[in-house]
Amino acid sequence: MKYTALKGVHDILPPDIYIWQKAESTAREIFSAYGFQEIRIPIIESTDIFARSIGETTDIVEKEMYTFPDRADRSITLRPEGTAPVVRSYIENHLYNLPSPQKFFYSGPMFRYERPQKGRFRQFYQIGVEAFGTAEPKLDAEIISMLKLFLEKLQLKELKFEVNSIGCSKCRPDYKKALLNFLSDKVSDLCPDCSRRYINNPLRILDCKNSSCAEIRKGSPKITDYLCKECKSHFEEFLSLLNILNISYNINPDMVRGLDYYTRTTFEITSPEQLGGAQKTVAAGGRYDRLVEEFGGPPTPAIGFAIGMERLVEILKALNSDFCIPAPKVFIATIGKNAGLEGLLIAEKLRSKGIRAELGYDNASLKSQLRRADKLGSNYVFIIGDDELQSGMVKWKNLKDGSQGETGIKDATEFKGLY
RNA sequence: GUGAGUGUAGCUCAAUGGUAGAGCAUUGGACUGUGGCUCCAAGGGUUGGGGGUUCGAUACCCCUCACUCACCCCA
Known part of the structure; x- marks a missing residue:
């Protein structure tokens, strides 16, 4: 790479x-x-x-x-x-x-x-x-x-x-003094890091995870007492x-x-x-x-x-908390160039109302468009082909329950399932 | 900075020195305009890179790079 x-x-x-x-x-x-x-x-x-x-x-x-x-x-x-x-x-x-x-x-x-x-x-x-x-x-x-x-x-x-x-x-200086005093005869037993800390930053010895250091500091003075x-x-x-x-x-x-x-x-x-x-x-x-x-x-x-x-x-x-991944409300599957344009207009109108609409691309087959709609988790698909253009209707399908029906192309953007 | 482990397909992983594979994912088909399920097929690889040993290396050795985990430290 x-x-x-x-x-x-x-x-x-x-x-x-x-x-x-x-x-x-x-x-x-x-x-x-x-x-x-x-x-x-x-x-x-x-x-x-x-x-x-x-x-x-x-x-x-x-x-x-x-x-x-x-x-x-x-x-x-x-x-x-x-x-x-x-x-x-x-x-x-x-x-x-x-x-x-x-x-x-x-x-x-x-x-x-x-x-x-x-x-x-x-x-x-x-x-x-x-x-x-x-x-x-x-x-x-x-x-x-x-x-x-x-x-x-x-x-x-x-x-x-x-x-x-x-x-x-x-x-804190009083406490530092007490701690140094407590450790003074044990410095040589501390881990190398801690013997350095004894000089620059003795408080840090307190949270060293080295088990021997933990042993050494047993019974050491506590800051809260000072x-x-x-x-x-x-x-x-x-x-x-x-x-x-x-x-x-x-x-x-x-x-x-x-x-x-x-x-x-x-x-x-x-x-x-x-x-x-x-x-x-x-x-x-x-x-x-x-x-x-x-x-x-x-x-x-x-x-x-x-x-x-x-x-x-x-x-x-x-914890596997579930966070919702936004899915489109509707996927507009189209067959043919004219239907593709009609789909684009409908999608744009829906989007201007803040509704997420996806379009099929690349002249993909209806099957592959539906597959994509399903993968995106879309609630509905609109299907527009030559038949629909002729009759002035849009086929809709609910991908969650499989129900389908028709609505007029003119009022597709008002389709109740999207609101 | 120190130590250990791992690098093979987009992802998860096989292949014990003998022709690089599977599952998942992707794309297409079965089903010419109806998703999920099933079945079939296809595409996809300089096995991280370089060197060495060998008739032959994904495998063994060395170097290097990357990633991961841990130490240290910190959110």
Whole structure:
């Protein structure tokens, strides 16, 4: 094959596209009900927007970004995630002058240069939301509830909600110190990755899947025991609201998100492994109360999440949820040139009324036209040949029950079966 | 970046070193103007690419490319 898609990118074709559309329209419907408005952000940004927000030492920034110089030698990056561009836009367009909180959603492709596998791609799609301007835990709970409602609308019930609080700039250093202290005499027993993390990013040791590391960190201090007064009460209120909203969740004190900007609330929605492969996180997010300020905006607490569309769609397919594939209302089979013209006129009239009408082509035999009508799932066929032109009638046939009859050519477009 | 597996028809897969096949799909016919079911037929292949061993390679060896899965990381 001469031309193939690049590694880790893929075409989304029918019939899968209907699952995507269903997920997207459901997101729009639910998110709008919560007051989230769509914003469209660029796919390319200055590299430092991502480097500064996600964190210089994270894997995303260190080795996964599609970064290249443009013609004027500026460093450009294909967005690996949506939060940083939305924050940039929020500040650049002075959206903080609008009444708070401001709530947005976006949808589109993200890019990360990784080895592809099930549920992980170089170009992948996210639907994400970001809400700015209040630190109240009510917003955190509302957002989780919105996500739950969205998933329920799509008939997904087997997903698990995990929540945690990773504190703030005040309390996290204390916890980090306690963790380092706990691990100090065990560093040599950690896996090579984790001994590196001990230096750059000790919190990440918590979610290492290596079984010996899991053993070593048994009995390690928990972040939730080290939260400062404010973070602690924020977390407790958040949890009590989840209870009031009847949302079941696990507190997972080992869940550390991979991006540097997170503070306080973090959460993940995961699927059972048999549904989505090893990449089981379908949606994830958290608070980033300092990021707007760090980007040069006014101090503005914020929270958001992103849904991995490919992973979501994979689960929907595994669950065999049925999504309707649009079928034509009527297929117009014609025999001969004159009848072909008459069929074209009828089809055009129906289409202008928004009714999907298909035509037979290429002088195909009536049989093959009917076969095609059947394959398309058409409800009705109209049959027009010389006999019909003579008598001024159209033969109709209902392909679902096999009934047939005649109607005048003049009022074929009013045929009751089509409405 | 690391490791493993797989590449044969549009798809799913056979062919144990001896003439590349089946099912499904496609197109046509049986049924000259009536779909689905059935039967018949046809089209469709440089066996991913390159090299090697051999009288002979889809099969064995080497290289390469692609895909898949997993690690890592993340949505």
